Amino acid sequence: MRPEDRSDGQKRTSFIEEARRAQIIECAVEAFAELGYANTSLARIAERAGISKGVISYHFAGKTELIEQIVDHVYRDITQFVLPRMEGEATATGALRANIRAVVEYMRGHRDQLLALGEIFNNVRTSDGRRRYGVAFNEPIYEAREELFRRGQQSGELRSFDPRVMAVTVQAAIDEMFAYWVAYPDHDLTAHADELADLFEHATRAERPRGTAGR
Amino acid sequence: MRPEDRSDGQKRTSFIEEARRAQIIECAVEAFAELGYANTSLARIAERAGISKGVISYHFAGKTELIEQIVDHVYRDITQFVLPRMEGEATATGALRANIRAVVEYMRGHRDQLLALGEIFNNVRTSDGRRRYGVAFNEPIYEAREELFRRGQQSGELRSFDPRVMAVTVQAAIDEMFAYWVAYPDHDLTAHADELADLFEHATRAERPRGTAGR
DNA sequence: TTAAATTCTGGCCATGCGGCCAGAAGACAG
DNA sequence: CTGTCTTCTGGCCGCATGGCCAGAATTTAA
Structure with missing residues (x-):
């Protein structure tokens, strides 16, 4: 047929x-x-x-293939949306702020896509019971952010910290911002995003930025 | 019968x-x-x-009641474990660090309980399709942490920021630390917890702590 | 010992699921 | 118009689910 x-x-x-x-x-x-x-x-x-x-x-071919196609589709979509909006940022802090803003902009227009992706990530399992799309699926994101932080540390812009933990935490903060907005649709996403950018700027920047009077 | x-x-x-x-x-x-x-x-x-x-x-009475009992049981358990370990901390920063450490200690001994709670929170829905245990279920936690931050801000220990966003982000960071550890069981939880405490200390403390030479 | 209350077993039920297929319906080229 | 290829319908299958119950087994009380 x-x-x-x-x-x-x-x-x-x-x-x-x-x-x-x-x-x-x-x-x-x-x-x-x-x-x-x-x-x-x-x-x-x-x-x-x-x-x-x-x-x-x-x-x-089956429900499995349908779900794979959804993940592919949404993942490609969000990547193509966010990456270009991070280019041209000179500092790590600026790039992170641009990153958060881009994701928020995407959230507004693609609430269902992100919700569906979350449902799939949290529930789809392989036949042996383990998660099909586990934390490992975030590796590319983690590594990119890690690299960003590492460069910022080498240039002296950022303080010394574990880039992996920071990368994981940034992702968690963004994901939870989304979940919070879904639960409270009137929540001010823009303000939340700015708060997050400030939060991580304080969390990551070097103790004594150049030009500040030291001891 | x-x-x-x-x-x-x-x-x-x-x-x-x-x-x-x-x-x-x-x-x-x-x-x-x-x-x-x-x-x-x-x-x-x-x-x-x-x-x-x-x-x-x-x-x-049914699957629903069983799940309710699980949530009740685990929630009571974790609260009774964590709260006493936060008492006696004078500063907000100290209290937050104690909080993170207590949760990590709980994680080690109660991995399955927290996993089960997560599965239930993410999946149980009411008959009209909405989440049974949504973000609103975290309100008590959010409010307690908010209060902690507000007091720290009033005393001058912490800088000015949105306490709600910070509270939500702390919870997200802790939850993701757990998920990351579940995915990578060899991951160093203690180091991660210390990194988180440092991260949020930098993110929240006042710009010019007392005793530091300012301009 | 006997009677009553509690706890448990094993199986039945209606429901909804994903997968599958025979054949109808539609699109299209010769 | 005719025959072929594509797309769709409606229904069937085996299976797993949560709920339910009649009656057996066990514990407790008298």
């Missing part, structure tokens, strides 16, 4: 195929965000999309 | 009743921690406890 992978190695996904996949992914994101992981079944996703359950099975 | 609530208002839970309930809660905690929320069924809990599935139904 389904062409699947062709012998010539080409994918040849039709326009309609791509459109359907995109639509299903979108509806699945909404469902995960709104209902939570446990209450999101293929039937509910199909219902939201106004299609039969079998259509999902037709376009995706 | 079951006495339920007696007309005289007394509970009269027998010794065996209490023991069974405790055993079931313990096994449920292990199951949630090890298998995750979605894979933890009453059958699996019963299997771990070496009893029939019906026993759980006999001692608890």
Whole structure:
């Protein structure tokens, strides 16, 4: 019934195929965000999309592949959004502030995507019971931030601290800011982001910045 | 079959009743921690406890009540552990450091309890689809920490910042330290805790501590 | 010892799940 | 118009779930 992978190695996904996949992914994101992981079944996703359950099975190999596609999609999206907004910052402090602001800007426009990603990260497990997308999935983010902090330390801009702990903590602070905003939608995200930037500026900068009277 | 609530208002839970309930809660905690929320069924809990599935139904009104009891139990446990270890600290900075250390000490001995609590918080929903134990459940913690920071600010020990954002961020940092340790069991928890204490000391203390030469 | 209360077993039930498929319906090229 | 390829429908399957219960086993009380 389904062409699947062709012998010539080409994918040849039709326009309609791509459109359907995109639509299903979108509806699945909404469902995960709104209902939570446990209450999101293929039937509910199909219902939201106004299609039969079998259509999902037709376009995706299974629930697992659908979830993988969601993670891929959102991850690519957020990376492409945030990275360019950090370029051109000379100082580590400036780059971190730009980073936080960019993520906040993304949050506003993509609440459901981030919620869905969270549901998936927290719940999907491999057959042996371990998390499919564990902390290890954050490694690229941690390493990038670590590198940022290390350079700031070498240049004397930042004080001495464990860059890994700082990187992990920054990510936790951002994630919790998001969760707090989801719980309290009237919460002032911009103010929170500025507070976080100040917080980590104080936490990371060298004790005696150049130009300050010392002992 | 079951006495339920007696007309005289007394509970009269027998010794065996209490023991069974405790055993079931313990096994449920292990199951949630090890298998995750979605894979933890009453059958699996019963299997771990070496009893029939019906026993759980006999001692608890349903899965919902069992989960409530777990949350109650663990929450009470951690509070009773941490609070006494924060008393007698004169400064806000000292109290925060003691707080972080106490939580870390608790983590070491109660990994499964905290994991189970996390699974429950992240997944249990009310019938209308909203989180049963949302961010609002952390309010007592947030408010206590807020109060701590406010006093530190009034005494001049701490700089001016938003106490709520700082309280939320501290909690996030602690939670993520736990998650990181779960993912990497060889991770040095003590060092991480000290780093966190240093981090927030720098983030919160007043710019010019008394006794330092200023301009 | 006997009767009553408590605790437990094993199995049944309706529900919802993901996967699957036969065939209908639609799109499209010859 | 005709035949082929793509897409979709609706329903079926085996399975796991939480809840429930009749009756057995055990403990406790008289």
